[in-house]
Amino acid sequence: MLRPTLNELLNGMQRTIIEALMPELTSPYAQGQAMSAVAMLAHAAAVLESAPAYDAAEIKDLRATFAALKRLGDKHISKKGGLRGALARAIRAGSKNPPDRRAMEESMAAFATAVALGNADDSVARQVRGYLRRNLERSRNLLGSSLPSA
């Protein structure tokens, strides 16, 4: 393994900023920027470890959700909003190697839009809501639920 690892490098850069750079900074603005950089390096180090699992879970869930939507059959998939085409594109995108995640997300946006506008039937809406709930949960686990509180 090459050393330092990326994680060790990010942790080391935080120490460099805190121990070597910060004592030399006199401007409060520059100190604030330096502390923001430290916090972002810490965030990057944490995300670096969990991001591959997050990405894998997203792709797996998108594939599973579109497969479930396909199983519902055409009678449940409205022609409105181009949902049938979006589903076909999503299935194709998910079967590519590597999967085309952006194309699957574009199709999911079409389904979410149909649900928001009341253009999806209950069984479709249930699948889409289930995916969005899990997607939000994964995002919160990865990024947290920060608010701009004082």
Add this chain to the structure above:
Amino acid sequence: MPHAREHRVVGLKRISGGSSRETYAFDLEWNEGGETRTRPMIGRRDPTGGLLKSDREREFKVIDAMHRAGLKVPEPLFLELDASVMDRPFFIMHRAAGQTGMGAFPAAEAESTRAKVAEDFIGELARLQSLDYRECGLEILGAPKTLEEPARIQAAHWAEVYERDRMGEHYAILDAAFAWLKANPVVSDRIVIVHGDYRSGNYLYDENGIIAMLDWEMAHLGDPMEDLGWASMMFWGREEFAGGLMEREAFYRLYESKTGHRVDRERLFFYQVLGNAKMAVICLTGIRDFVERRTSDAVMPFLELLLPALLGDLATQLRLV
């Protein structure tokens, strides 16, 4: 300052806040009639990139109009549009005293201070919405031609910014939100001056209440429910307190008593959905400018961390979860 001589800039330092502009604090010293005078100042210079793309001349004129109308704003003093003077256009305002926060009014503050700030916060909004934009010389903001236009114009504007700044990504909940906003526009009851970022975190205050409302760069003409909806979004406040200031229903009742206008819940909801979508898009703009190297502000990548809360609120509002 026709009789002033020997101007000196003293103690210039860059400060945080007002992320859409570079902001500097300094004291201006000058000689007038043999006496040395001094005044605290704030300079706001156009950024190389950042959260918003806005027009500094427009912002300066709005602050000037608000100052003349007697609202609590910093006194605007000089506007320089010639980029050759300091690389980019800038303007200078009086530096008001007081403190500010990042978002919700700090829970640790004294109850009496919180109550005074809450009263002033709604009071200033009521005064703003009572102004006639024509008498203020603010036709430059572009008056909507009909009462249907404000909702359509704002929804279309932020959808356009989303298309521009999403860097090819599709955020399913945001796509759905903009489609919903387009399909469900509301009709205003009147046209008022809208601050555009009226919230906790955008004012200076002390124990006597609000000293000055800040950050007028998104001001425009539109629906009075837009500022109320933005100010009372869950994003800016603790669960039950609008902006960390006051329980939400009490907040709306105080607005009704100060303005004499009822809170239209349908329009309020529309503008709270728009507000969450708009704030998410503002985050995407900051992220894009950081990624594409138009800004090196270390705060910009943190905007990503705000997205789960905003998208979660939108998903709840639109029954997407």
